[in-house]
Amino acid sequence: MILLDKISKSLENWGSHPVMVELNTDGSENHIDAGQFLHRIDELTELFIDYGISEGVLVPLFIDNSWDYPAIFLALLRIKAIPVLAKLLYRRLEMDEIFQNSKPSVVICSADHLKNIVPWTQDILVLIYNNGEWSSQGEKKPMPGETAPGTVSVNYTYRGYGYPLGAMVGESGYLDAVRRYQSYVRFSHGRSVLALLPMSHIFTLISSVFLPLLNGLTMYIIKTLHPKIILETLKKYRIDYLSTIPEILMLLAKLYPEDMKIPSLRALVSGGSYLSEENHQFISGRFQVEVLNGYGLTEVAPVTANIRDSGKIGTIGEFCKELSCRISDSADSQSGEILVKVEDSFLGYLGRPNETSDVLKDGWFQTGDLGYEKDGMVYFSGELKRTRKVNGQIVDLKEVETALIETGMVKNAVVTGKTNHIHAEVSLKDPVESERQALKSLRSSLSEIIASYKIPKTI
Incomplete structure (x- = not known):
């Protein structure tokens, strides 16, 4: 597993700054150094093997952000099991589809969310995570699922079919994604990022988890989306970079006090949703830092990005040079569908061959999103799919x-x-x-x- 090897090598040569700082809601902090994090991955690997988790076993994760989340993810990769990423906010309709589609024999769930998954876990093994402590219920032996060769994780997303689709993401869906992302944002070794969006979202995993781990940045993990606390955290801990959705950036910008300064802040990255030119200018003006806007999907990200120090407001950036991308021809509009050659980053939808063939045409992934290109920059103009x-x-x-x-x-x-x-x-x-x-x-x-x-x- 190249991703795991590269992260391990990065950690072995980390230096004295912490790998992660977990900021708890009670005001306490957990500082995790490289040795502790590597040891935690080793511990979890042994734990999961003892519970019978092995190669090919699909393991849905229903846990909150913590320093253990990436350790759990990486421990599963080490034994070639497959994390299944779904949102904690999902309810009956989504959960019915996810459990029916992935057919898991084991689930990892935080104690706080255990009650939400009871109807779907009566006959399977449940590993219960509670602030670093583990227990279990059920005795069913974990069994491998049926995924495409090379699948590293299954990440649930939507295309307008009326039900969630489990995107089978290959190793390059993370490793090459981080490489592309870093080539544009150019985060510096020894600096810090703030992770606040759910780690079940691929945007968070790429920008705020794996990029820091592979490039020597400290990850600060905050467990609230309260805007005033986020602003105070950015200032108090001298955060250098924040990657999040435009809605949060707008909220922070509106509440940013006139007399407040965050001199450490070097760049903001916007993704996961549409950022208008007006809002882009407002956020950049309030924080007096560059806001880098980009575009990507669960199946392949990033697809476009603005280059640090030369971004263009109102665009989603240029097509990433490492990808083959184009915009389909349209007879009656300036815009066309954004198409991407995905190769081995996206391996299809779990158990959904028809839906997979709908979106993959001769190796080109049909994003279902519209855009147009002008002067080398891409402009987002809407969605074709019913999402x-x-x-x-x-x-x-x-x-x-x-x-x-x-x-x-x-x-x-x-x-x-x-x-x-x-x-x-x-x-x-x-x-x-x-x-x-x-x-x-x-x-x-x-x-x-x-x-x-x-x-x-x-x-």
Whole structure:
């Protein structure tokens, strides 16, 4: 495993600065040096082997951000097991599909989230993580799953089919991705990054976990998205780089005090959602640092990036030089679909051959996103697929329609949307005396069926 070997070599030559600093909500800190982190990977490798986890075993992870998250991920890679990454916010509809699709025989779950996975784990082994301590329930022997050769992880995403798809990501989906990312952002050895988005998101793994581990940067792990605490953390710990979604950057910029200075901050990186030219200028102006905007997908990231010190506001950057990319011809529009040669970074969707063949044409990955190229820079112009982004999270419009029907209250539903705004037109099965009360009940029912960020803002 080249990725694991390179991370191990980086850690062996790390230096005196910490690998990670975990900032806990009670104000305490855990400083992790290179030796501790390597030892933790060794410990977890032995633990997982003792529980019967072996090559090819699919292991869904339902755990919060912590310094143990990357250690768990890397320990699984060492024994050639396959981490399955899904969001903690998923509810019944998403979980039904993920467990039916991946058919896991073992799950790793934090103690705090154990109650959320009970209906799907009655007959499988559950390894329970609780602040560094481990226990288990169930005795089923872990068995290998059926994945494409070379699969390193399965990362669930959406394409508008109405259900999550398990993207089988190859080693180059991480190793080459970090190399591309670093060639544009140019983070410096010995500096620091702040990790605040869920590590189940490939953007976080590439930008805030594996890039620091491979390039000698300290990773500060914060366990809150409270904007004032994030700003205080950036200043107090002299953070150099922050990679996050534009919605968080905008919130931080709006709340950034006039008299506050963060002299350590060298660059902000925006990804995971659309950043308008107006917002780009506002964020850059408030922080007085360069904001590097880029574009990528779970299946392949980054696809485009702005080069440090020469980025262009309003664009998603240039096509990454290491990738073969093009924009399909369109007879009636300046924009076309963004296409990428994925080779061995994306190996198809787990158990979904038809969906895989839909998106892979002669080796070209059909992103389902629209853009156009001008003067060597790429401009994002919308989505072809029936998905929209809400705070950096993909919302499948067809899945929301299904969820509305499954409440039992809705006869017909049509869901539309734009960035950060999902709208549903519904016809109810039965007459109601109070529309307001009916909508409240509908939203309450939806919260048990799908993740909260997918619930339509307007109905």
